[in-house]
Amino acid sequence: MNRTVFALPARSDYVTRGGLAITRVAEQFTGGANRLDDLINLCEGLRAALPSVVDGDAMGHAVVAIDEAVAQYRWHRRLAGDARKRNAFLQFIYKGA
Numbered sequence: 001m002n003r004t005v006f007a008l009p010a011r012s013d014y015v016t017r018g019g020l021a022i023t024r025v026a027e028q029f030t031g032g033a034n035r036l037d038d039l040i041n042l043c044e045g046l047r048a049a050l051p052s053v054v055d056g057d058a059m060g061h062a063v064v065a066i067d068e069a070v071a072q073y074r075w076h077r078r079l080a081g082d083a084r085k086r087n088a089f090l091q092f093i094y095k096g097a
Contacts, residue, residue: 036077043070 012024047066054062 036073040070040073040077043073 015021043066050059050062
Protein backbone atom coordinates (compact mmCIF):
# COMPACT_ATOMS: atom_id res chain seq x y z
CA MET A 1 0.00 0.00 0.00
CA ASN A 2 1.06 3.54 -0.51
CA ARG A 3 2.96 4.78 2.55
CA THR A 4 2.28 8.47 1.86
CA VAL A 5 -1.22 8.00 3.29
CA PHE A 6 0.33 7.47 6.72
CA ALA A 7 2.05 10.87 6.52
CA LEU A 8 -1.23 12.77 6.08
CA PRO A 9 -2.68 14.63 9.04
CA ALA A 10 -5.75 13.04 10.58
CA ARG A 11 -7.95 15.95 9.42
CA SER A 12 -7.36 18.98 7.24
CA ASP A 13 -9.84 21.72 6.27
CA TYR A 14 -9.38 24.14 3.41
CA VAL A 15 -11.39 26.30 1.02
CA THR A 16 -11.00 26.25 -2.76
CA ARG A 17 -10.75 29.39 -4.90
CA GLY A 18 -14.43 28.99 -5.74
CA GLY A 19 -15.34 29.07 -2.05
CA LEU A 20 -16.05 25.34 -1.62
CA ALA A 21 -15.15 24.18 1.90
CA ILE A 22 -13.39 20.81 1.83
CA THR A 23 -12.54 18.55 4.73
CA ARG A 24 -10.10 15.71 4.14
CA VAL A 25 -10.01 12.93 6.71
CA ALA A 26 -7.29 10.27 6.63
CA GLU A 27 -8.37 7.10 8.38
CA GLN A 28 -5.58 5.53 10.42
CA PHE A 29 -5.20 1.93 9.33
CA THR A 30 -4.23 -0.42 12.14
CA GLY A 31 -4.39 -3.66 10.19
CA GLY A 32 -6.57 -6.73 10.24
CA ALA A 33 -9.01 -8.09 7.73
CA ASN A 34 -12.02 -6.50 9.39
CA ARG A 35 -10.57 -3.03 8.84
CA LEU A 36 -9.98 -3.86 5.17
CA ASP A 37 -13.60 -4.97 4.91
CA ASP A 38 -14.55 -1.53 6.24
CA LEU A 39 -12.43 0.11 3.52
CA ILE A 40 -14.05 -2.08 0.87
CA ASN A 41 -17.50 -1.08 2.14
CA LEU A 42 -16.43 2.58 2.05
CA CYS A 43 -15.35 2.20 -1.59
CA GLU A 44 -18.65 0.55 -2.46
CA GLY A 45 -20.46 3.48 -0.86
CA LEU A 46 -18.37 5.91 -2.89
CA ARG A 47 -19.25 4.00 -6.05
CA ALA A 48 -22.95 4.30 -5.20
CA ALA A 49 -22.68 8.06 -4.54
CA LEU A 50 -20.49 8.74 -7.57
CA PRO A 51 -23.22 9.28 -10.21
CA SER A 52 -24.61 12.26 -8.30
CA VAL A 53 -21.23 14.02 -8.33
CA VAL A 54 -19.35 12.87 -11.45
CA ASP A 55 -20.52 12.61 -15.04
CA GLY A 56 -19.19 11.76 -18.49
CA ASP A 57 -15.79 10.13 -19.06
CA ALA A 58 -14.70 10.93 -15.52
CA MET A 59 -17.31 8.48 -14.26
CA GLY A 60 -15.68 5.61 -16.14
CA HIS A 61 -12.24 6.51 -14.83
CA ALA A 62 -13.52 6.82 -11.26
CA VAL A 63 -15.26 3.43 -11.40
CA VAL A 64 -12.08 1.80 -12.72
CA ALA A 65 -10.04 3.41 -9.94
CA ILE A 66 -12.49 2.20 -7.29
CA ASP A 67 -12.48 -1.31 -8.79
CA GLU A 68 -8.68 -1.41 -8.62
CA ALA A 69 -8.67 -0.14 -5.04
CA VAL A 70 -11.20 -2.79 -4.00
CA ALA A 71 -9.13 -5.49 -5.73
CA GLN A 72 -6.03 -4.39 -3.80
CA TYR A 73 -7.89 -4.27 -0.49
CA ARG A 74 -9.27 -7.76 -1.09
CA TRP A 75 -5.77 -9.06 -1.89
CA HIS A 76 -4.32 -7.59 1.29
CA ARG A 77 -7.30 -8.86 3.26
CA ARG A 78 -6.48 -12.32 2.01
CA LEU A 79 -2.91 -11.92 3.23
CA ALA A 80 -4.13 -10.87 6.67
CA GLY A 81 -5.65 -14.33 7.06
CA ASP A 82 -8.56 -13.33 9.27
CA ALA A 83 -11.23 -13.35 6.57
CA ARG A 84 -9.87 -16.23 4.52
CA LYS A 85 -12.15 -19.22 4.27
CA ARG A 86 -10.50 -22.16 5.92
CA ASN A 87 -10.79 -25.67 4.61
CA ALA A 88 -13.24 -27.46 6.90
CA PHE A 89 -11.77 -30.88 6.06
CA LEU A 90 -8.24 -29.81 7.00
CA GLN A 91 -9.47 -28.30 10.26
CA PHE A 92 -11.19 -31.58 11.03
CA ILE A 93 -7.93 -33.49 10.43
CA TYR A 94 -5.82 -31.07 12.52
CA LYS A 95 -8.19 -31.36 15.48
CA GLY A 96 -7.55 -35.09 15.48
CA ALA A 97 -11.20 -35.97 15.59
